[in-house]
Amino acid sequence: MIEYMKAVKKIKDSVLYSLPDYMKVTASLQIREMNSNLKQIKYGFDERLFSGQYDAKNTMDQLADTNYKFSDFKTDHLTALSEVDINFQFIFMTLLVLFLITVIIIMNNKFNVIEGIMDIVSMSLGMGIISPIGRLSMKIIYFFGFLFIFVVMPEFQGQISAILSQPARRNVETLQDLFDNKYHVFYNGLLQNDMINKQLWVTEEDQKYLHPSGSLDLEKCAPEAQQNSTIACIDLTLNQLLYALKLQNLYVSKEITFKKYYVFWTRKNWALKDKIDKVRSIPMELIDKCFANSSNPLMISSDFVEDQVASRSIDNGSPLIVINGDQRWKQFGGYLPSYPTYIVRFESMKKLAPLIFGIMKSTIWDIKSPIFILDISKGTHDRRAHNILSFLKNFDILVSYYVCYDDKKDSTMVYTLNPYTRYAPSPWNQVKFANDNGNNQTKMTLYSLQYPKDLKNNYKNIYFDKTEHLDGHKIKLMVPVIEKNLPKQSKQRHIIEYMKVVKKIKDYLFEEIEKKQWKKIEKIEKIKEAENYERTDFDNLVFYVIVFGASLLWSLVIFGIELMVYRIHCKYQRREKERRQFIERLRAQPRIILPRMELIDRSFANNSNPLIISSDLVDDQVASRSIDNGSPLIVINGDQRRNPIEGFLPSYPTYILKLESSEKLVPLIIGFMESTIWNIKSPIFIVDISEGTHDVNASVVLASLAGRFDILVTYYVCYDDKKDSTMVYTLNPYTQYAPSPWNQVKFANDNGNNQTKMTLYSLQYPKDLNDNNKNIYFDKTEQLDGHEIKLLVPLFDQNLPEKYKP
Structure with missing residues (x-):
């Protein structure tokens, strides 16, 4: 077990155990048994995560196996894999449109079929037509026909050429080929359902060719397939490519057999999930925004393959090349349209130097290629950045950047070096320490910036030409x-x-x-x-069908538009009439809790925010003021609380509940969480109209919502007789922090909450606000102060032989 824990720490950057390197939390590993994997695949969730015993799994599961009703997953930009094949749908739709154009030309040319066919052939070849275009319909069809042929025909000719150039013979590429040629297929047991869904090996006679295997058996499969031509191995693409590099007599199919995405499962409605999703991607945003483009190839070290770098680059359309310790001396051939961008992780100078030498020896190396050195270690990095960038400067590598995280500044830092003069445009700032240590003779200057604080959404000058200002730099001639x-x-x-x-x-x-x-x-x-030059994307042909169909049936389209506009206008008038009647009915009711509702209207009301209130507040000011602001209104009561509220809502709804007792409040909250529109980010206001001081009640209610249901955006609104003011309470379950105008409530924070750091805050309305409602809502996950996150890891079978244990 100790050896397994050491192995987890070595690969922590590809799992969730690396979270303390990115945010102020503590990751604790909890061991579980592996025998529940098949049950998880069947039902799509882990019962320990669902019950709240753990926060997340430290191992990855298939995205397709996830049951979104009971489980969630850490969001990453997934790598999109696309297959290159002949688009028969595009060919068919193109022929259909050409046929319709031909029919219209024939009808306008007195049904002269031969001239109509010759006209469409001439237009397809970029030539003129013989038929007269005096009629209006002929002018319209000629214009749209010319536009269609000009845009679509190059792609159409390319698809036809691809069909005509197909070879007569080919290698084994698909599962159908494996089935037809009686191959013994070895595959991972997780793909059992996928193999069954293909419905190829159906009979018992056929199923003897299928061999579900574990990871150890698959490692032996590729060397065996090199010698035995009757077996085939289905494994991860990365593993197959590595086998192809090591083994000579091995063929790898060009088509993808199964597209599988792996993610980290987390518990449902976990308040820290959005924070983790965001903080893992911060170091890569700078590279994506400043240097990413569709023609710029990206070369990364292999330890970043599972991280944000590769996935975001694929999403942006950048070609990707992976380099590692075994491949760094290989020559990379082929044509690249622009200078590649290199992203390398720094561990030590001993590992970095050979990697840089290997990159410079490759055939695609160019001195203008940007190089990013990423360091995820803790501490201040001024001296290390200066040493590494000076090392790269010795090889005349100027477009180099050192990216790291500074604990003291709590920000991502970017360093660069100007070897010629003390110049860099804004937002770069000169680093004093490095420029005061004997660099007066060389004028070598180190600069840094904080991301995203110094940029302010302006990425114009982050890259600058360091050879533009030389300031008398000495050039040695022989x-x-x-x-x-x-x-x-x-x-x-x-x-x-x-x-x-x-x-x-x-x-x-x-x-x-x-x-x-x-x-x-x-x-x-x-x-x-x-x-x-970029070719037009023809994946979505609906647009072209609508355009050319509209040119043939123009009058029908205009009639349909007029009919639709009339129907929408009538529906709008009917809705406005009902809205006005409802406002008049609500305004006729007595206004009981007006002071308590002004805070909600001013701070949280907007036109797109739906409002969900309990039925005992319908006659109060809440409903009428919300309708006046244009907010949609949904009324719930005790009989309806468990019914799902269907339909599209433009944003997270705001819940306003009247507090009578905890016995009535808890079932109502559970009913909300079971509805389809429930979201952990929805604000909940608990309105208490009873008299007296409410510190104790507020602490109990808010602590119950935060601890039991993980609901953080909660507010307790009441009236305090002693202070003669409306009071608002909120609870921070992670740390003793809240911005102004919130004030800490002393009594609640002195009664045994030191271990959990749970803190109660309050404010008087409108005394503490002074017409400034900016900070009344704040993100409680922004400052965590070492909050503990429980991670779930598998426990390997104790009966395994020692050589198979990690």
Whole structure:
């Protein structure tokens, strides 16, 4: 078990155990048995996560197995895998539209079929038509036909060429090929349901060719397939590519057999999930926003493959190349449209230097390629950044950045080095320590910025040309030495003749180089123009069908639009009439709790925020003021609280409940959580109209909602007789922090809450606000102060042999 814990710490950056490196929390590992995996796959959730015993799993499960009703998962930008195949739907729709255009041309040309067919062929080849275009319908069809052929025909011709150029013979690529050729198929047991759904190996005779296997058996499968041509292995793409590099006589299919995504399961409605999703992606946002584009290839070290770097880059359309310790000396061939961006994780200078040398030896290396060195260690990194960037400067690598997290500043820091002069545009700031230690002679200057504080959504100057300002930088030139023993006159004559020869060579070389340079510039410009050209996306053909259908049935479309507008207008008038009648009915009712409701109206009301109130508040000011503000209203009572509230809501609803007793409040909260519109971010206001001081009641109610249901955005609203003011209470379950105008309630925080750091806060309305409602709502997950998160990890079978245990 100790060895397993050490192994988990080594790979912590690819699991959730690395959360303390990104945020102020403590990750505690809880061990469980592995024999519940099949049960989890069947039902799609872990009962320990559902019961709240643990916060998240430290191992990944299939996204397709997730039951979203009882479990959630840590959000990542998933890698999108697309298959390259012939788009028969596009070909069929193109032929259909061409046929409709042909029919219209024939009808307008007195049913002359031959001329109509010749016209459509001529238009397809970019030529004119024979038929007259005097009629209005002919002009319309000619215009839209020309537009359709101009946009669609190049892609159509490419699809037809792909069909005609298909080879007569091919390798095994699909499961159907494996079934037809009687291969013995070894695959992971997790794919059992996927293999059954393919419905290929149905009979008992066929199923003898299927062999569900574990990870150890799959490791032996690839070497065995190299020798035995009757077996095939279905494994992860990354593993198959590694086997293809190590083994020579092994074929890897070009098509993806199963698309599988793996995620970390978390418990449902976990308040810290959004915080974790955001903090894991912060170091990569800078690279995505400043350097990512569709033609820029991205090269990353293999320890980042499962992290945010690779997934976001694939989402942005950037080609991806993975490099690691075994592959760093390999030559990367092929054409790349622009300079690649390198992202390398820093562990030590001993590991970094060979990796940089291997990158520089590759055929695609270019001095203009940006290099990002990512360091996830703790502490201040000024000196380390200076040393690493100085090391890269020795190889004339100027476009280099050192990215890390500074604990003291609680921010992501980015460093860069200007080796020529003390210049960098805003928002770069000069680092004093590095520039006061003997760098006066070289004028080498270290700069830094805090992300995103210093940028302020302006990424214009984060990249700058360091060769633009040289400030008298010294360039070393080499000249031949004249022989020392020659007489002085001979030396002078020799130097004059030498300079004449140098001038002739210089003029000749300059003329030839200039000619070649202009040719090279022209080629580069053409390549750039080709890079910027993007073909139209024809995956969604509905748009084209609607456009050309509308050109043929224009009058019908106009009639349909008018009919739809009339129906919408009538529906709007009917709704407005009902709304006005409801407002008049509500305004006729007595206004009982007006002072308590002004706070909700001013701080949380907006046109798109639905309001859910209990039925005993319908006759009060809550409903009428909310209807006046345009907020949609949903009324619930004791009989309806368990009915699901269906329909689309534009934002998280606000709940307003009247407190009578805890016995009535708890079933009502459970009813909310079972509805389909429930969200953990919805504000809940508990309105208490009883008299007296409410510190104790507020503490008990809010602590129950936070501890039992993990509901944080809760407020307890009441009237205090002693202070003669409306009081608002809220609870921070993580730490003793709340912004102004919140005030800490002393009594509640001195009664045994030191272990949990649960803190009660209050404010007087409107005395404490002073017409400033900005900070009345604050994110309680922003400052966690070492809050403990419980992680769930598997326990391997104790009966396994020692050599199979990690």
